[in-house]
Amino acid sequence: MDLNRLPNDKKLQLCKWYFKVGCMFLPFVWAVNAVWFFKEAFVKPPYEEQNQIKKYVIMSAGGAAVWVCVLAAWVTVFQTHRVSWAATGDSLSFIVPLGRA
Amino acid sequence: MAFLKEFLILVIVFAIIKPFDCERLHEQIYSSIEGGAACFKRLNGTHQAGCSSSDKGAVGVVQMIYDVTDAQWLVYNATVGPCIAVINTALFHDVIELLMAKPANVAGIIVYHNATTRPTTFSQESKCPNEYSSGPGSQCLSSPTSSNVWNEGGTGLIRRDIPYPIFYIPQTRLEEIEKIENCYKRYNLDRFNQEGKPLCSLQLNSFMFAAVNSAVCLRRSATSALLTPTKVCDPLGDQNVHYSLFPLEKGEEVKKKPITLVTARIDTASLFDGMAPGAASSVVGMASLIMSAVTLSKMIPVANSSLYDNNVLWTLFNGEAFDYIGSQRVAYDLSRGAWPPFSPLTPSDINLHVELGQIGGSLQIYKENASWPLYAYAASSFSQITEFLVVMSENANAFNITLTPEFTTNLPPSSLHSFRRILKNETESGDLPEVLLIDHQGKFTNTYYESVLDDDTNIGFIYHNISVGPEGKFTPTDELLANGIMKETDIQVKMSRLATALARTLYQRVTGKAYTGDIAASAHLADEMLYCLLRSQACRLLMAADYASGSEETPSARPPPLYVGVAAWPSTPAVFAGHLLALLAGAHLPLDRTACDARLEPGFSHYWLRGWNHSGVCVQTTMNFTQAMSPAFIIPALGIDFDTAFRPKKS
Numbered sequence: 057m058d059l060n061r062l063p064n065d066k067k068l069q070l071c072k073w074y075f076k077v078g079c080m081f082l083p084f085v086w087a088v089n090a091v092w093f094f095k096e097a098f099v100k101p102p103y104e105e106q107n108q109i110k111k112y113v114i115m116s117a118g119g120a121a122v123w124v125c126v127l128a129a130w131v132t133v134f135q136t137h138r139v140s141w142a143a144t145g146d147s148l149s150f151i152v153p154l155g156r157a
Numbered sequence: 158m159a160f161l162k163e164f165l166i167l168v169i170v171f172a173i174i175k176p177f178d179c180e181r182l183h184e185q186i187y188s189s190i191e192g193g194a195a196c197f198k199r200l201n202g203t204h205q206a207g208c209s210s211s212d213k214g215a216v217g218v219v220q221m222i223y224d225v226t227d228a229q230w231l232v233y234n235a236t237v238g239p240c241i242a243v244i245n246t247a248l249f250h251d252v253i254e255l256l257m258a259k260p261a262n263v264a265g266i267i268v269y270h271n272a273t274t275r276p277t278t279f280s281q282e283s284k285c286p287n288e289y290s291s292g293p294g295s296q297c298l299s300s301p302t303s304s305n306v307w308n309e310g311g312t313g314l315i316r317r318d319i320p321y322p323i324f325y326i327p328q329t330r331l332e333e334i335e336k337i338e339n340c341y342k343r344y345n346l347d348r349f350n351q352e353g354k355p356l357c358s359l360q361l362n363s364f365m366f367a368a369v370n371s372a373v374c375l376r377r378s379a380t381s382a383l384l385t386p387t388k389v390c391d392p393l394g395d396q397n398v399h400y401s402l403f404p405l406e407k408g409e410e411v412k413k414k415p416i417t418l419v420t421a422r423i424d425t426a427s428l429f430d431g432m433a434p435g436a437a438s439s440v441v442g443m444a445s446l447i448m449s450a451v452t453l454s455k456m457i458p459v460a461n462s463s464l465y466d467n468n469v470l471w472t473l474f475n476g477e478a479f480d481y482i483g484s485q486r487v488a489y490d491l492s493r494g495a496w497p498p499f500s501p502l503t504p505s506d507i508n509l510h511v512e513l514g515q516i517g518g519s520l521q522i523y524k525e526n527a528s529w530p531l532y533a534y535a536a537s538s539f540s541q542i543t544e545f546l547v548v549m550s551e552n553a554n555a556f557n558i559t560l561t562p563e564f565t566t567n568l569p570p571s572s573l574h575s576f577r578r579i580l581k582n583e584t585e586s587g588d589l590p591e592v593l594l595i596d597h598q599g600k601f602t603n604t605y606y607e608s609v610l611d612d613d614t615n616i617g618f619i620y621h622n623i624s625v626g627p628e629g630k631f632t633p634t635d636e637l638l639a640n641g642i643m644k645e646t647d648i649q650v651k652m653s654r655l656a657t658a659l660a661r662t663l664y665q666r667v668t669g670k671a672y673t674g675d676i677a678a679s680a681h682l683a684d685e686m687l688y689c690l691l692r693s694q695a696c697r698l699l700m701a702a703d704y705a706s707g708s709e710e711t712p713s714a715r716p717p718p719l720y721v722g723v724a725a726w727p728s729t730p731a732v733f734a735g736h737l738l739a740l741l742a743g744a745h746l747p748l749d750r751t752a753c754d755a756r757l758e759p760g761f762s763h764y765w766l767r768g769w770n771h772s773g774v775c776v777q778t779t780m781n782f783t784q785a786m787s788p789a790f791i792i793p794a795l796g797i798d799f800d801t802a803f804r805p806k807k808s
Contacts, residue, residue: 143376152377152387154366155209 059096067096068105075112083123090117190337192330193267194429194609195363196323199315199479200371200390206315207365207428210265210322214362217241217264218351219341228252230348232259237351239264241359243337246610247274253312260320265361269326269334270610278310281428282478282607286311286570290480292577293585294536294566307569309600315428315607322361325429325609366390394724394786395424395475396731397483400450400738401779402469402667403462404760405500413506414468417666419659420572421446421513423730424721426478426607433720434612436691437517437603440719441616441652443473444686446513447737448656448678449663454742455676456664459779467667470507473734474572475785476721478607483785484572488579490783497783500760504583509541509666514571514595516655518603520616520648527645528557529655532598536566536577539590546592549662556654557645561598569595612716613691616648620688623681625697629741629769631679649683656683686737691716694729702736705750705765705773724786735780739764743778750775 059067071093078086090113097110138145139157146152196208220231220240225248231240232255241264244252249268256263284306285297297306299313326333340357367374367390374390406413421442425435434440450471457465476482490496491504516531523529531553535542543562550560568574573591576584583589596602605611621642623632634653637643643650656678664672689696694712703712722728739762746763748756753765753775761777768774 142373146373146376152389153368154387154389155212155364155368157369157373 059092064103064105067093068108071096071109071112075116078116078119083120086116086123087120089113090120188336190267190324190326190333190359192333193324193326194432195361196319196325196428197363197430198365198367199393200367200369200374202372203370205318205368205370208319208322208363209365209368210361210363212364214360214364215239215241215265215322216358216360219243219337219345219357219359221338221341222248222252224248225251225255228255232256232262235262235348237356241265241267241361243267243269243334243341245274246270246279247276250276250278250310250312253314257314257317257319263321265321265359266323267326267334267337267359267361268323269331270328271331271334272328272614275610275614278604279610280308280311280604280606280608281314282308282311282426283313283316284308284311286478286606287480287574290485290574290578291570292568292574293581294568294577295574296567307599307601308606310604311606315426322363323428324361324363325432327432327609391723391725392786392790393476393479393482393721394784394790395483395722396727396735396782397475397487397785398423398473398731398735398738398780398782399497400471400735400742400781402450402453402457402471403459403465404779405468405470405497405502407500407759413502414466415508416502416506417467417469417663418472418507418510419446419449419469419513419663420472420474420484420510422477422483422572423473423475423719423734424478424483424728425611425719427609427611427718427720429609431718431720432609433607433718434609434691434716435607435719436611436613436616436618437520438515438606438611439477440687440690441517441520441648442513442515443734444683444690445516445652445656445659446471446473447686447734447741448653448682449659450738451682451741452656452660452676452678453663456660456672456674457667459744465667469663469667470502471738473731475728475731476787477572479721480787481572481575482721482787484575485579486785486788487572487783488575489788492580497781499781504580504589507589509545510573510576510589510591511545511659512571512573512591512593513659514569514593515601515603515606516594516596517616517648518601518606519596520651522602524617524646524648527651528559529596529651530559530561531594531596531655533560533562534568534573534593534595535562535564535591536568536573536584537587537590538562538564539587541587541590542592545662545666548665549658552658552661553655556658558651558655558658560594563598568593569597569601571595613687616687618648618687618691620692621649621681621684622688623684625681625685625769627769629701631681631685634677634680637680643680643684647680649680649687652683653678653680682741689733690719690730698737699733700771701767701769702733702740703767704736705767705771721785724784727782731782731785735782736764736766739776739778739780740766740768740774743776743780746775746777748775 074085074089093109093113097113198207198209217239218237220242222228222242222244284299288299344357378388422439423443425433425439427433474483487496494501533546546562553560571593573593605615661672685698689699693714694717695714717729719730750765753763756763762781764776766774766776
């Protein structure tokens with residue numbers, strides 16, 4: 057979809073919709089929203105809906121960043137502690153480790 | 158334009174080369190080594206043992222080890238990266254400790270066997286086999302300083318975690334070693350100028366899925382992971398075989414006949430997959446037991462059951478190499494009144510337990526001699542034991558077999574340990590007296606205990622290939638000796654004599670009088686049995702004793718590995734042993750297959766086997782199989798830390 061062809065109110069509606077969908081534990085949608093509407097929010101000359109779009113873009117970007125931090129922390133903890141968690145570690149694993157602890 | 162010119166030249170060059178050599182580049186660089194057996198991984202409650210490569214295989218520069226200094230150079234001085242050491246079995250014991258102690262520069266090991274240089278000792282079992290499952294009074298400690306050990310030359314490698322893969326190349330595949338050696342001599346010989354040069358290397362791939370210990374492995378096998386529903390290991394286990402002279406009585410109200418339990422082991426172990434010949438450690442004992450059972454069944458027909466108040470129960474244990482899996486299960490089931498399943502016995506029903514232990518080790522030592530010295534180990538001199546020994550000695554002495562009693566609680570590795578541990582009260586009070594017949598006093602005479610070299614050569618087996626008469630008639634030993642086909646010194650003759658002596662002794666126990674007839678075990682049967690178990694499964698005896706199926710499928714012409722199988726299905730040796738007992742000692746009924754399968758007679762099982770003329774025969778027998786799996790799997794309270802052994806899946 058080409059954002060340039062969309063009227064401004066539709067842009068806001070779309071950005072808002074992406075933000076809401078991202079609230080359903082879908083940080084990747086937030087990340088897409090932030091990147092996709094970045095130019096609309098910060099580069100384009102001001103228009104009426106821009107402030108609202110800006111708000112959603114910032115919130116989406118922030119949310120995605122928080123998610124990245126949380127996931128990175130979890131991955132680090134999981135990878136470093138999986139072996140010592142023994143049975144719990146194995147039940148949390150999606151792929152059974154072969155030939156190693 | 159210049160580019161196009163070069164391109165054209167290249168195309169021409171390739172076009173010229175191609176017709177001369179159609180091999181792919183990969184095939185020009187790599188050559189596969191066939192017929193090697195990998196060292197595999199095993200787990201117990203707390204540890205992992207054995208070998209595994211990484212999932213991509215272990216790669217290293219070939220280094221032939223001709224003497225200890227080569228190994229020292231590899232460990233301390235080699236600079237071109239990890240090496241694959243290629244070692245002769247004769248040198249293996251001298252260098253393995255060094256390679257285990259300094260594994261940083263070792264990517265893997267290839268062990269090969271050259272019959273011209275047979276080592277004096279080659280055993281990867283520990284100095285005190287099954288040390289941690291031994292019964293009370295055992296004194297064997299496998300510490301490096303301990304001198305009072307059974308398996309003096311044992312390295313214990315089979316119980317240790319080896320940090321790299323090891324492969325074994327048998328004598329029959331020696332051409333592969335020549336290939337490696339030629340490559341080594343061509344590229345790697347100049348040790349001081351190896352840097353930056355193309356070198357001959359090997360890649361060993363034996364990736365094992367399982368790791369850590371049996372708890373982890375069981376857990377991971379049970380986990381139904383979404384993407385990888387992989388079973389990473391199987392519990393070790395198999396089938397025990399039992400066969401009674403008379404059918405065992407059922408029910409509480411029936412007065413049970415006192416039983417003489419005669420046992421031997423089926424299985425053996427080895428570090429390498431599919432190569433566990435176990436000639437001296439298991440086969441001689443198992444074959445002697447089967448022959449003795451067959452002989453006794455002819456001396457006392459099963460129809461005479463009502464005449465006698467005693468019975469003999471022959472049992473072959475499986476999985477003994479790993480914490481006595483088979484006998485441990487039987488002893489445990491006896492203690493809870495669950496063995497044999499259809500007519501359970503109590504320990505007090507058994508008035509004597511005789512085990513035919515490791516008796517093949519001294520055969521080679523006495524190959525020039527008609528005598529065969531055996532030893533009878535017992536923990537105490539209970540009257541049942543001494544009475545048995547008096548009769549047995551008498552019968553054995555008649556055949557040049559001496560039997561020296563040895564009364565000590567420090568018993569050699571055998572199923573007696575399971576009984577003494579689990580049925581402690583009964584064995585110590587004399588309710589269940591036990592005696593072990595073996596061929597060594599103190600340390601083993603078999604220096605290849607549970608290794609790939611415990612093969613037919615180790616017991617000096619020479620196959621005579623005598624044809625079997627119709628309906629499975631075997632030539633009697635005396636006739637073979639009179640014809641000069643066999644000599645008194647032949648191991649087949651010695652085994653048949655031992656089997657006869659044991660059968661006569663048991664005859665006297667059952668009937669109360671000495672045997673005066675002329676029925677004896679045949680050395681011809683021993684010859685066939687040893688051939689089947691040590692040389693080729695495609696043999697007369699096993700073809701006749703196999704299940705009669707529609708297809709006349711010939712088994713492979715190699716010996717069956719006697720390594721205990723995984724619990725999921727019975728291994729070949731257990732089935733062979735059971736069917737041999739059925740075919741040779743059972744009654745052949747004139748029934749067709751349907752009638753045979755449908756026949757029900759209390760105390761008997763019916764098997765439709767192929768028979769001597771391969772047309773199928775209905776055999777009625779008291780032989781049956783019971784599960785040989787560690788009791789740890791059926792006692793949740795014990796947990797799997799008890800002593801389970803696992804064999805991991807190979808990738």
